[in-house]
Amino acid sequence: xxxxxxxxxxxxxxxxxxxxxxxxxxxxxxxxxxxxxxxxxxxxxxxxxxxxxxxxxxxxxxxxxxxxxxxxxxxxxxxxxxxxxxxxxxxxxxxxxxxxxxxxxxxxxxxxxxxxxxxxxxxxxxxxxxxxxxxxxxxxxxxxxxxxxxxxx
Amino acid sequence: xxxxxxxxxxxxxxxxxxxxxxxxxxxxxxxxxxxxxxxxxxxxxxxxxxxxxxxxxxxxxxxxxxxxxxxxxxxxxxxxxxxxxxxxxxxxxxxxxxxxxxxxxxxxxxxxxxxxxxxxxxxxxxxxxxxxxxxxxxxxxxxxxxxxxxxxx
DNA sequence: CAATCCTGTAACTTATGTTGTTGCGTGGTC
DNA sequence: GACCACGCAACAACATAAGTTACAGGATTG
Numbered sequence: 137x138x139x140x141x142x143x144x145x146x147x148x149x150x151x152x153x154x155x156x157x158x159x160x161x162x163x164x165x166x167x168x169x170x171x172x173x174x175x176x177x178x179x180x181x182x183x184x185x186x187x188x189x190x191x192x193x194x195x196x197x198x199x200x201x202x203x204x205x206x207x208x209x210x211x212x213x214x215x216x217x218x219x220x221x222x223x224x225x226x227x228x229x230x231x232x233x234x235x236x237x238x239x240x241x242x243x244x245x246x247x248x249x250x251x252x253x254x255x256x257x258x259x260x261x262x263x264x265x266x267x268x269x270x271x272x273x274x275x276x277x278x279x280x281x282x283x284x285x286x287x288x289x
Numbered sequence: 290x291x292x293x294x295x296x297x298x299x300x301x302x303x304x305x306x307x308x309x310x311x312x313x314x315x316x317x318x319x320x321x322x323x324x325x326x327x328x329x330x331x332x333x334x335x336x337x338x339x340x341x342x343x344x345x346x347x348x349x350x351x352x353x354x355x356x357x358x359x360x361x362x363x364x365x366x367x368x369x370x371x372x373x374x375x376x377x378x379x380x381x382x383x384x385x386x387x388x389x390x391x392x393x394x395x396x397x398x399x400x401x402x403x404x405x406x407x408x409x410x411x412x413x414x415x416x417x418x419x420x421x422x423x424x425x426x427x428x429x430x431x432x433x434x435x436x437x438x439x440x441x442x
Numbered sequence: 443c444a445a446t447c448c449t450g451t452a453a454c455t456t457a458t459g460t461t462g463t464t465g466c467g468t469g470g471t472c
Numbered sequence: 473g474a475c476c477a478c479g480c481a482a483c484a485a486c487a488t489a490a491g492t493t494a495c496a497g498g499a500t501t502g
Contacts, residue, residue, distance in 0.1 A: 240420055
């Protein structure tokens with residue numbers, strides 16, 4: 137499998153929607169994400185079910201934000217897309233008879249559990265507003281900010 | 290992709306090899322792991338390159354442990370199999386032009402980096418001897434230990 | 443009401459990476 | 473020399489995310 141990019145894509149589009157006037161169609165969003173309108177609808181369905189975004193049909197329809205970016209964490213979005221697997225590795229089979237394998241699986245599962253806890257905790261600690269603020273900073277440093285250009289001195 | 294089970298499998302087989310008299314053939318090992326001899330040779334090649342195991346050809350050939358389980362950490366084995374990807378998700382593209390996407394990727398990468406650091410640190414903290422000891426404990430509690438069987442009372 | 447727009451969803455194809463399999467070469471042992 | 477076991481290449485099978493096509497259904501506009 138290729139690496140799952142749904143989380144990143146949803147974060148990306150949510151920030152765009154926050155800066156977007158009115159509703160954005162799947163096609164517009166797909167263009168932002170360099171993907172397909174159907175993929176957009178498929179993935180955003182989870183966000184809609186959670187009430188983070190709204191979708192409207194017909195003329196003037198499309199997708200719009202239904203909450204504040206400050207109220208959305210990366211974890212919320214991860215949950216909304218269905219909590220896909222976090223790790224690329226794991227045990228060989230589900231309920232091994234071999235006691236050695238059981239011990240191995242327990243050791244690996246313990247490590248994974250700790251990493252998962254940290255991962256989820258970190259995802260919960262970052263809001264979409266934080267990311268948007270970082271974006272604003274990057275935006276500013278392109279023009280306004282005096283960023284140690286070689287002009288100095 | 291299916292979840293990568295190479296790490297677990299190698300841990301599993303290394304402990305078996307530690308308890309195994311003499312060399313074990315790929316076929317024997319494949320039977321332990323419920324897989325194929327070629328898969329075993331393919332995956333164990335990395336362990337051999339690192340000197341953790343030895344392989345011999347011809348009569349009486351096969352695989353044998355070349356170090357102590359106490360000197361092997363889960364991280365060593367992870368490295369030996371080629372450090373496959375740890376996480377199942379990541380950014381949508383490598384060098385995005387969109388500043389929003391850059392900000393999103395940076396936020397996700399930061400979280401992933403922290404989780405990776407913890408994961409590698411935890412993998413490094415567990416030796417194969419630790420896992421083998423856990424196995425011994427499971428072994429013991431099947432027979433010797435008075436484990437609240439209904440015989441009690 | 444009819445035309446148009448956009449979502450909702452199913453079905454299928456593509457892409458990528460692990461795993462499984464076959465075949466054969468090579469070296470080591472008896 | 474016969475046999476055994478690894479080494480390796482090449483290919484098939486499988487799982488999952490992503491891309492694509494097709495069409496039904498609801499909403500807006502005139």
